[in-house]
Amino acid sequence: MMNINPGNFCPSPWFHMHIQPSGKLKFCRWQHQSIGHLESDLTQENFLKYFQEEMSTIRMDMLQGNSIPACTECFTMENHNKISGRESQLLKVGIKRDNFDKTFRSSTFYNEFVKSSEKSGHTDLWPQDWQIDLGNQCNSNCIFCSPQYSSKLAAEFRKIGITNQMPLRNWTDDSNAVDHFVELLTQSKKLAYLHFLGGETVIIPAFKKILTELISRNLHRSISIGFTTNLTVWDQSVVDLLTQFKEVNLGLSVECLHPINDYLRWPSKINQVERTIEKWLNVAKDPQWLIHLRTTPTMFSIKHLTTIYEYAYKNSIGVESCNFLERPECLRMNVLPMHLRVKFADDIQQWINSKSIPKSNEKIINFRDPNLLKQYIIKDAESYVKYLLDAPDETHRLADTISYIKKLEKSRGNTILDYVTSEYNEILQSAGY
Amino acid sequence: MLHPNTMKYYSQQDINICVVIDAGNSVVLPDCKVSINNNVLFDTTVIKSQTLHFVVGLLDPISIEVELKNKKYSEKSRDTEIAIKSLTIDNFELIPNWTYLACYNNDHNYQNPTSVLPFNGTWSIQTERPFYQWLHVVQKQGWLLEP
Numbered sequence: 001m002m003n004i005n006p007g008n009f010c011p012s013p014w015f016h017m018h019i020q021p022s023g024k025l026k027f028c029r030w031q032h033q034s035i036g037h038l039e040s041d042l043t044q045e046n047f048l049k050y051f052q053e054e055m056s057t058i059r060m061d062m063l064q065g066n067s068i069p070a071c072t073e074c075f076t077m078e079n080h081n082k083i084s085g086r087e088s089q090l091l092k093v094g095i096k097r098d099n100f101d102k103t104f105r106s107s108t109f110y111n112e113f114v115k116s117s118e119k120s121g122h123t124d125l126w127p128q129d130w131q132i133d134l135g136n137q138c139n140s141n142c143i144f145c146s147p148q149y150s151s152k153l154a155a156e157f158r159k160i161g162i163t164n165q166m167p168l169r170n171w172t173d174d175s176n177a178v179d180h181f182v183e184l185l186t187q188s189k190k191l192a193y194l195h196f197l198g199g200e201t202v203i204i205p206a207f208k209k210i211l212t213e214l215i216s217r218n219l220h221r222s223i224s225i226g227f228t229t230n231l232t233v234w235d236q237s238v239v240d241l242l243t244q245f246k247e248v249n250l251g252l253s254v255e256c257l258h259p260i261n262d263y264l265r266w267p268s269k270i271n272q273v274e275r276t277i278e279k280w281l282n283v284a285k286d287p288q289w290l291i292h293l294r295t296t297p298t299m300f301s302i303k304h305l306t307t308i309y310e311y312a313y314k315n316s317i318g319v320e321s322c323n324f325l326e327r328p329e330c331l332r333m334n335v336l337p338m339h340l341r342v343k344f345a346d347d348i349q350q351w352i353n354s355k356s357i358p359k360s361n362e363k364i365i366n367f368r369d370p371n372l373l374k375q376y377i378i379k380d381a382e383s384y385v386k387y388l389l390d391a392p393d394e395t396h397r398l399a400d401t402i403s404y405i406k407k408l409e410k411s412r413g414n415t416i417l418d419y420v421t422s423e424y425n426e427i428l429q430s431a432g433y
Numbered sequence: 434m435l436h437p438n439t440m441k442y443y444s445q446q447d448i449n450i451c452v453v454i455d456a457g458n459s460v461v462l463p464d465c466k467v468s469i470n471n472n473v474l475f476d477t478t479v480i481k482s483q484t485l486h487f488v489v490g491l492l493d494p495i496s497i498e499v500e501l502k503n504k505k506y507s508e509k510s511r512d513t514e515i516a517i518k519s520l521t522i523d524n525f526e527l528i529p530n531w532t533y534l535a536c537y538n539n540d541h542n543y544q545n546p547t548s549v550l551p552f553n554g555t556w557s558i559q560t561e562r563p564f565y566q567w568l569h570v571v572q573k574q575g576w577l578l579e580p
Contacts, residue, residue, distance in 0.1 A: 094566050366574045369575065
C-alpha cells in the first residue's frame, strides 16, 4: 500500500547508501541520526543485505507517508529555502516538489516504488550513488569537526579532556573490507556516482587504492566521482588518477577567505589555502570538473561568508554547504545575539543586491548546472539571510562556546581575539571570555 | 497492491497540449494539418487563428506534427506560411525558446530552428519518453537515474 506524502517522501533509499568512517552503514548522507549498525564483516553480501533488506523499514516509512526523525536536517534546510538533500535526490529520479504528483508518477523509479510497496519495502536494486567516508585520518583540527571525522581532533580532545573515548577503527584500515567494497562496485548494476569524504581524502591510502582499482576495472569511463579536500595537502599522484575519470565533482573545504579561517580550520594557513584553491582550479580547467567551495558556516565565519560567495561568483564555481551546522551546538550561527545576526544578514543581503542577476522565485535544485551557478550562489546566500533572521535564539549556549574554545585555545596557544573584531569581543567578554 | 485511492489518484493524470496556429502574413491562405500522436486535430485551410487542444496520458510519449501542404511557389503565394504562435505541453511553452528541439522536414531543405513554416513540409517534435522525463533532460536538470 502506498500513501505517499509529498512533504516528506524521498527516493534516496532506492539508490543511495552511506558508509561512515567506522564502517557503520547509513541510509543517507544527510541522515541526522544513525540507525544503521556496525558490520563486523563488511562483505559484499552484507553491504547488499543492508541496502536491500535492512533499509526496507525506511522505504516502507517513505511509501506510507510516515515522518522519519532521521530526516530532520533536510526539513530544516527546506524551511529556510535552502536546497535540501531530499530535493536533490528527488531530482535524480525526475521528481520535483512543485509538481509532485505528475513527476512522481512519471519517475524512472515509479515501478520500483510500487514493487517495494508490495514486498514490505524490499528492493532488488543495488546502490547507484554512494557516499564513502574513508576514515578519520586527517591533518586538520577544525573546531566544528568531530573525532569521528578527524584523527587529530580525536587526539586533541582526549588530551584536553573533552572526551575519553576514541573513535572506532576506520573501516578502510581493513584491506579485505576495501577489496569487498571494490568488488561490489565492479559488479554493481547502473553504478553512477561515488562521493568520497575523509578525514582528509588525499592523504588516506584507501582513496588512492580505490581510485586505482576503479581505473584498472575501466569504471572511470562510466561513473562520476566526487570528493572533498581540506586544501592543506597536495599529492600529484592522486591528481593524476583523478584526471582519468569522466567526471569529477570537487569540493574545496574553506569557511571564508579571511584569517579566521586559520582559527576555525586549525592549523591551516589562509595564504596556503588560497594557493591550493588556485592549483585545483588549474587542474580542473581542462577536464571541466565541477567545483564547489564547501562551507560549514559557524557563528565566527558567518561575518565573512560573502568572501566565499564573491570568490565563487567571480570564478564561476559553486558554493555548497550540506546543511546548517548541527554540532557542536555552541558554534551555531544562532548562538549570536539577534543584533549581530541582523547585521550579518544585512551584509549578505547587500552583497546579493550588488549582483545584477535577475531575481527569480524558482528554486534551482540542480546546482551542478554551470549555466545556473551564479543564480544558485544567490539563492544559497538568501538561505543564510533567512536563517539568520528566522532561526530560534540560542544565545544561552554562549557560555558553552566560551568553555569550548578556551579549552582548545589552551591546547593550541592561540586566542580568538586575534581574529575577530570588536563586535565579537563584546559578546565574548560579556559571556565570560 | 496499491491502495485504491492512491491508484486512482496517480492513474488519472493527463498531459494537456495546446497548439495555436495562424496564417501569418499569407495572402493565399495555407493548407495545414496538425496531428498529435497520430490523431488529426486539424486538416484544412487556415482561415483564422486556430487553438487546438488535445489530452494524452501522463506516460505516453508525445509526437506533435504541423504540416504545411499544397503551397504553390508562385508570386501570389510568396508569403503563404503557417505560424505556430504557441505550443504548450502542460505549462511548458516551447515557442520560441525551444524551437530548436523540433525537426522541420521541407522541400527547400530549410534547417534553421523556426516556428514559422513557409515551405511545404512537416514540423515535428517528439518526446520519445514520458513527457516529464523528457522535460528533465531538455531542461538539463542533471542526472536521471534509471533503475
